[in-house]
Amino acid sequence: MKQTPDVTLNFQHIFHQFEHCVDLVHRTFPEIHTDILYFPNLISKIAFSSMILEPFANIQLQEVDELFKQSQFVEVFHSKEAVVGVLEGKAAIFNQGKVFLIDIYGPKDRNIEQSGTETVITGPHDSFGESVSTNLSLIRRRLKSSHLKVIEYSVGEVTKSKIYILYIDGLANMNFVKELEHRIKIIEIDAVNEGGVLAQLIEDKPNSIFPQYLRTERPDSAVSKLVDGRIIMLVENSPTAISAPSSFFEFFSSPDDYYQRWTLGTALRLLRFLALLITITFTALYVSVTTYHYEMIPESLLMTLVESRNRVPFPPVYEALLMETMIELLREAGARLPTKIAQTIGIVGGIVIGQAAVQAGLTSNVLIIAVASSAIASFVIPSYVMSASLRLMRFGLIIMAGIWGNLGLIMGVALIIIHISGLTSLGAPYLIPVAPMKGTDWKDIFIRAPFSQLKNRPYQTKSPNQVRQKIRK
Amino acid sequence: MNENEKLSPFHIAVLVFMSQMGIVVFTLPNSLAVYFGTNGWLFLLICFVVSTINIYFISLVFRLGKGRSVFEILERSIPKAVLYPVYIGLASVWILFGSMIGKKYVLLFQMMAFPTTNPMVIKLAIDILVYLLLIKGIYNISKAATFFFWITLWMYPLMFMFLPHFHWIRLTPFIFKEGHDMVKGGVDIYASFLGYELFILLFPYMDQKKKPMLAIYSGNAFVTFIYIWYSLTCFGLFSLKQLKKLLFPLLDLQALLRFPFVERLENLLFGFYLFLVLITVVMYLLAAQEAVRRITPIAKSHFFVFITIAVGYGISYIPKSIDQVNDWIMKLGYTVTGIGFGIPIIAILVLLIQGKGGQSHV
Structure with a gap:
């Protein structure tokens, strides 16, 4: 059925829409009665030259109709479509009352670089960038399957950011896909600038301290999630790519675990869970022991502890909070400053905390060790978002330990567990495979079993095709 | 709760275990020694047999009633005018029992570590945790219980550290000598097995295709195993006279644990029992909530949960000392044991009458 153009679909009206946009370019080709509007910063100069300049320069007036019949010229019938097209990096071509759009999008992008937050020792080093087409290409080139489906949505009333949902048909549970589509459709917000914003908008419990979706910058990681x-x-x-549904324990695995031998991978996994334990409880335990439970320290160690604490004028809880805040300040300063200055801050901070604070009698040596171990342990956790959440919770536990010692600490842990056991990720239990218990999945959570043992996809994904491999060994 | 979310056998077993297990293990070896004397731990086997029979009754209700809720079964044959006051009574007993268990834990902790702290402040903090857990519903409670189970599991093998000091000779070849008041003591000790009886109320939440009754048996068997494991160790480490004098033999034992970096773990270990106590208290309050829900749907609301806990908190002000709390727990324990046997027996009778075409009040 032939559509009729709306009355506002003319050059003057559309040009008027872009009033005071100095970055818009208007070019005319009087010989063929054609006008073009585009944003030069959004387009590829090569594409512009080969798809518009060359054909238009070498064409006669009577051949124009034939030219516009080619498929790259898409006729539009509404002025809004034309405006949106120009904003998306297309060129709007006005010829004898008709308007065509031609896609010549190609702004300059950052090159494919190493991930800054998720580095691995072995394995691929490329990471996602800001260009979504490059990101899609990074996934497509790893996953050569027509079953990899991509759905596009536009979110953000002002920014009109595009969002792509990727899943493998036959492996992903379509109920999750539908639920996700639903949650994205109902978003009403002016801008979605980052994956982290989207993740918060579609979370099951936005007020929780825990991230409910795993985020990654690594295409190999994204592909392995898709295959799961x-x-x-x-x-x-x-x-940032967001993976859904996610489990709490997934945040403690890194692609490195799979690229190394399984024994090493297993050791690393266990080390990370040890790090989890240390990062949330170590400083709190120090506070608890030095405030209420000195009897827990063996005699030989007690002398050292008492000596190191005897000049400190504050109760352990203040001392610990002071030091933890100091470490957080250092970390935040390091994160915000340029790399070279950040190093200086690290050294200065290290000296101030390590030496001066102890000599000045503001804090004890043992606490420095506790705080530093907790901080280092928090950085062992591969997901920065999770590690940040855990660090924040640590403050709560320190305060609880300062109030009621071991009992307070345990109460704090109980509170965390009660909270976390009610969480879901896209409706799927967050604590799976521990609670609800799925013992077979433990092989790929607490340890990294040999590949011959990893027979099934994670239970959480409720994949219609559970079997991952049939290695006979 | 999502309709698809049902308690799997593993979760039921863990919930049963966590509901039964509690701070009673600390006093259990002492009670066994006082009431039953030599080789008192053997009485736990009798308790196991009795509780297994009780669970068999529960499984009969499950089988005869085809997995229907026990309330539904009763309401079909007994007028609501009779049942509702009974529900209120049941709920009251369960709320009191749960609150007293919480209070006992708090008093013990106060005795150990915080002699100057007002126990009711600690109780308040624990009740807040109970509230947060209870409003999440049975499925999330079971998830939390499972997590608690895994993070407390490491405590039980610690007893292996005492094996080098264990001597069979301390057990003596005599059975149940030097004890007294065995009947009273027996009922008293049996209270430490309580918790499984609540699961008669939870049939509708169970995944009925997957042998939920076997899970209750397993949970009960595991708790028996742990009780025997702890008590036997105590009987092999202490003499009978010592055991009779030590009020909390397990605490004394745990105080002897030594590691290169840490010793006197009893405080921390006792802290970990909070996880077990929380689930026990929550399960009793949940049972009370289930009973009142038959009368009014308000029982499902957060407000009702708040009121339940507040009432329990208020009443737990009354007993001041551990002795008084023990007295309350003992008396309530008798009642709860009676309820534990009473509900399945009545339900079985009702089901038999219904099976013979008895009159229905629906």
Whole structure:
């Protein structure tokens, strides 16, 4: 059926829409009665030259109709479509009352670089960037399957950011896909600039301290999630891919675990869970022991502890909070400053905390060790978002330990567990495979069993195709 | 709760274990020694047999009633005017029992570590945790219980450290000599097995295709195993006279644990028992909530949960000392034991009458 153009679909009206946009370019080709509007910063100069300049320069007036019949010229019938097209990096071509759009999008992007937050020792080093087409390409080139489906949505009333939902047909549970689509459709917000924003908008419990979706900048990681039967979301202009549904324990695995021998991978996994224990409880335990339970320290160690604490004028809880805040300040300063200055801050902070604070009698040596171990342990956790959440919770536990010692500490842990056991990720239990208990999945959570043992996809994904491999060994 | 979310056998077993297990293990070896004397731990086997029979009754209700809720079964044959006051009574007993268990834990902790702290302040903090857990519903409670189970599991093998000091000769070849008041003591000790009886109320939440009754048996068997494991160790480490004098033999034992970096773990270990106590208290309050829900749907609301806990908190002000709390727990324990046997027996009778075409009040 032939559509009739709306009355506002003319050059003057559309040009007027872009009033005071100095970055818009208007070019005319009087010989063929054609006008073109585009944003030069959004387009590829090569594409512009080969798809518009060359054909238009070498054409006669009577051949123009034939030219516009080619498929790269898409006729539009509404002025809004034309405006949106120009904003998306297309060129709007006005010829004898008709308007065509031609896609010549190609702004300059950052090159494919190493991930800054998720480095691995072995394995691929490329990471997602801001260009969503590059990101899609990084996934497509690893996953050569027509079953990899990509759905596009636009979110953000002002920014109109594109969001892509990726899943493997036959591996992903379609109920999750539908639920995700539903949650994205109902978002009403002015701007979604980053994957992290989208993740918060579609979380089951936005007020929880725990991240409910795993985020990654690594395409190999994203592909392995897809193959697990999970869903990946990409946001335009964001290097963050979001994986859903996610389990709490997934945040403690790194692609490195799979690229090394399984014994090493297992040791690393266990080390990370040890780090989890240390990061949330070690300083709190110090506070608890030095405030209420000195009897827990063996005699030989007690002398050292008492000596190191005898000049400190504060109760342990203040001392610990002071030092923890100091470490957080250092970390935040290091994160915000340029790399070279950040190093200086690290050294200065290290000296101030390590030496001066102890000599000045503001804190004890043992606490420095506790705080430093907790901080280092928190950085062992591969997911920065999770590690940040855990560090924040540590403050709560320190305060609880300062109030009621071991009992307070245990109460704090109980509170965390009660909270976390009610969480879900896209409706799937967050604590799976521990609670609800799925023993077979423990092989790929607490340890990294040999590949011959990892027979099934994670239970959480409820994949219609559970079997991952049939290695006979 | 999502309709698809049902308690799997593993979760039921863990919930049963966590509901039964509690701070009673600290006094259990002493009670066994006082009431039953030599080789008192053997009485736990009798308790196991009795509780297994009780669970068999529960499984009969499950089988005859085809997995229907026990309330539904009763309401079909007994007028509501009779049942509702009974529900209120049941709920009251369960709320009191749960609150007293919480209070006992708090008093013990106060005795150990915080002699100057007002126990009711600690009780308040624990009740807040109970509230947060209870409003999440049975499925999330079971998830939390499972997590608690895994993070407390490491405590039980610690007893292996005492094996080099264990001597069979301390057990003596005599059975149940030097004890007294065995009947009273027996009922008293049996209270430490309580918790499984609540699961008669939870049939509708169980995944009925997957042998939920076997799970209750397993949970009960595991708790028996742990009780025997602890008590036997105590009987092999202390003499009978010592055991009779030590009020909390397990605490004394745990105080002897030594590691290179840490010793006197009893405080921390006792802290970990909070996880077990929380689930026990929550399960009793949940049972009370289930009973009142038959009368009014308000029982499902957060407000009702708040009121339940507040009432329990208020009443737990009354007993001041551990002795008084023990007295309350003992008396309530008798009642709860009676209820534990009473409900399944009545339900079985009702089901038999219904099976013979008895009159229905629906």
